[in-house]
Each structure stands twice: as structure tokens, then as C-alpha cells.
Amino acid sequence: MFDYNFHWRPVMKNLPDLLEAALLTLQVAVLAMILGIVIGLGLALIRLHMRGPLRWLASCWVELARNTPALFQLFFFGFGLGAFGLHLSPYMIVLTGLTFNCAGYLAENFRGGFQAVPDTQLRASRSLGMTAWQAYTRIVIPQVLRIVYHPITNQMVWAVLMSSLGMLVGFRELSGETQFFASRTFRIFEYFAVTAVIYYVIVKIILLGSRLLASRLFRY
């Protein structure tokens, strides 16, 4: 009943192409995370400290990013904007989609982080004569960063894995490339099995690096 013959040779032949595509995956995920952290921090601060339309917009962003499928978000930046005549390259579709999604999730992490640092820390800092800026940069934000560090790591992993949705908008990152070769050779299982291993290794490296960095950054 099980008469499938594995053929790994074509996959191995394309391994360099797959690894190159993996680099593209990593690149788009890292860029999306950097942008996501900056925007997410901004969204969190707006939601915590501002009123009016800007706060409403920030809330909409967070709600949409968190409460709709990531795939739909990519489709919006691809086909949705395309319908209005704004055509992004596959790379840009994935980058904007991932950034939109990551920023939304990270905004909530940052918001929780800021709320978890007691106001009294700020008061104590100010009572020593620190300016508000000094109190934030020296006392509050270092504590927030520790609180959001592991959620940020999770989000980084999620960004790498989520970038695989790129293949559905024609982006030849790791999954797109795999799909391309698999459909040419019909060795679908072999290709995706090898690609799964590559994803696994990437994620493991991220987690290990993150743990190493954490042990150096947070000694308290």
C-alpha cells in the first residue's frame, strides 16, 4: 500500500537555490521586524498618550492586524491595492503585509510593557532631578525592553514563518522557490520536507541567538 519511491537528488541539486531563497526569506522578515518594532512602538505610545483621530487610527491598525487573517492582509497589499491601480512588486507586498501585521502585534506587546512598569519608577526618577527624557531612556524603556524581549523573539519567528504566505502572491522566497521546483519535478514531498528542515534550522538559530543575547543583556 506504500509504494512511493523517494527521489532526493533533484532537491539536493536545487539546494543552493533553496538556501539563497532562504536568505531572501530572512531578509524580508528582518526588515519587517525592524520596521514593525519602530512602528509598533509608535502605535503603542499613541494609544497610551494621545487622544483624537491619531489614536483612533492606531487602534484600527492594531485591531485589523490582529483580528484578520495574515493572508488577507497580504492580499490587500497585493490585489487590494492593485484594484486601485497601485501595483506593488511581490517583494513589496510581502514586506508591507508583514510589517503591517508585525507592527500591530508588537504595538500590543509594547503597550503591555509600558503598563507593566509602575508609574512610581517614573516618579522616583523625577524626584532625583532627572528630566522626563532621562527618566524614560534610563529607567522606563530598559525595563520595557526586558518585558517585551521574548514576545519580540516570538514575533520574529512568526515573521519568518508567515513570510511563506509570500508564495501566494508570487514572491519567490523559500516557500515560493520550493513550490516552483516542486511543481516542475513533481517531487512535492521531498522539496517541502527539505524546506521544512531549512525553516526549522532558521528558527532554531533565531531562538538560540535570542537566548544568548538575553543572557548578556538581562542580568537581573
Added chain:
Amino acid sequence: MIQIRDLHKYFGTLHVLKGIDLDVDKGEVLSVIGASGSGKSTLLYCINGLEPIQQGSVEVDGTDVHAKGTDINKLRQQLGMVFQQWNSFPHLTALENVALAPKIVKGKSKAEAREIAAQQLKHVGLGEKLDVYPSALSGGQQQRLAIARALAMEPEYMLFDEATSALDPELVGEVLETMRMLAEEGMTMICVTHEMGFARDVSDRVAFFHQGVMEEIGPPAQIFGDAQSEHTRKFLANVR
């Protein structure tokens, strides 16, 4: 000298301080007692400008704390504050906790700031704990760390906001001992406290607050022995 004139403070519609007049001289130790919600802690926050006021004035050595042009960050260097929840900075070692403000606020060199910090920590009996993070210190030790942190700015005045209220009973003594030591060294201190023993033995004067009003102020012997106000007598009868 700290001069408070007709100080009124509201939280929204809640009238917390109802016209306080108070002078605290250099070298004086003033204890402020009274029930929770009587406005004692708020008074301290108004003195170092952590809370805005709605009417009246607070002057520290002739500088109006709440005037628009006042450099509040500079003024606060004269006013060390110790909080009920000690508020040590968890991400910094004991030494860094104390050295940070002298370095970034007063512009001391790193070496100088660390030296000041080490000295102050020794002063409060934490000379062995320089490189320890606050999480490894007891409540009493963290409170003494907070005192050292405030002292490192070389303030003229120290404000204590119920410095022992959040401590386990067996840790109260060491903090009171440190406060007593400061008083003996001639530090000007305003201590909001529930420690009647400390108020009686260490203070030059004791002020009793009741519902936002300073009901009575005088030497400990008078407040504890011969209180004029009915409210003071009732309060003291209850805490004893």
C-alpha cells in the same frame, strides 16, 4: 528653609489639602502624622513638585517650587525623597542605582559617581552589597538603598513618605535606625510616618493632619502628652 503658604490641592473635585501654612527650618526634623487620606503624603509631593497645586505657594530656600520659570529638576536635587514602595530600579545594581543620578543629573564623572555611591551605600550599611541587584535585597535593604540613592544627590532636605509602612515588621527597625542616624547628623527631614515612637523620640516637632487640615503642630511632648485638638487625641488613642 521650606515655607508653605495657604496651600490648596485638589484631585479633581476632591479637596485634599485645605490651606496649609507650614515652615520647616534648616536642621529640623518634622514628623507628619494622621489617618490615611488626611493629605500627609500629598503634602510631600507638593513640596517637590511631583504634584501641581491649585492655590498658595511652596518655597524652598526662597525658590517658588510651582512658579513657571522654576527649574524644577535643579530644585529637586535639594529635595531627596524616599517612597513607601522603595522604588529601587530593578535593572541596575545597588551601586548603579545610586550612581546614576549624580552622573546624569549632576554631571559627575563615572568614577566620581561610583565613589559617591559606594560611600553612601556604606553609610547606610550596604557596603557589602554594591554589585547586587535589588531583587536580591530584602525590603529593608531596598529601602536603605533608596535612602542612599537620595543622599547621593547631596540634598538639603529629605522627604520620607511612609518609608516603613510597606515593610515587614522585623525590617522596620533597620530603616528607622538609618533615619535616626540622618537626623542626628543634622539633616533637615520631613517624615510622614505611622511610627509614633520615631515621631516622639526623633522629631523636633510633630504635625497632625486631619482631613486635609493641619490640626495641630508642636513639640512631641505637647502632641503626645497634651494635645489641644479633639481629633489628635482620638487619633493617638486609636494608634496606641
